Amino acid sequence: MLRINPESEVVELVPDQSAPATIPELARSISETEPRFTFYRYAHTHDGAETRPLLFFYTCPMTPGNRAIKYRMMYPLMKRAVITAAESDLGLRVDKKFEVEDPSEITEESVHGELHPKVQAKQGFSRPKRPGR
Numbered sequence: 001m002l003r004i005n006p007e008s009e010v011v012e013l014v015p016d017q018s019a020p021a022t023i024p025e026l027a028r029s030i031s032e033t034e035p036r037f038t039f040y041r042y043a044h045t046h047d048g049a050e051t052r053p054l055l056f057f058y059t060c061p062m063t064p065g066n067r068a069i070k071y072r073m074m075y076p077l078m079k080r081a082v083i084t085a086a087e088s089d090l091g092l093r094v095d096k097k098f099e100v101e102d103p104s105e106i107t108e109e110s111v112h113g114e115l116h117p118k119v120q121a122k123q124g125f126s127r128p129k130r131p132g133r
Helices: 023-029 066-089 108-115
Strands: 002-004 011-013 036-041 044-046 049-051 054-059 096-100
Touching: 002 066, 011 066, 023 108, 036 066, 054 066, 096 108
Parallel strands: 054 096
Antiparallel strands: 002 011, 002 036, 036 054, 044 049
């Protein structure tokens, strides 16, 4: 997890000892009061295949005050730089990006829905019926 130091405006690693194994554990480990950038390697099985996509979460909880306004301006500006640095400097490839206000919005259903969207069968154009018949 990363945060922006509001005084120096430098991106810092958040000291955290947790190692979430599931999406609900991840959501509980993210701050509910301060914005965060979170990278998470999500190991799961889909259609019988083991996958490990790298997910990026940007969370920015609604909190009152001047600091919240500053956060809402700084974090979106730094989001692209953080992702670019992770990809170019660390060789990571982000598979899916999520932006949520509150960490409680991060659920297994929402993550699966974004990673593996349901394919809907396309229906061909059907000509409208002629009027009067």
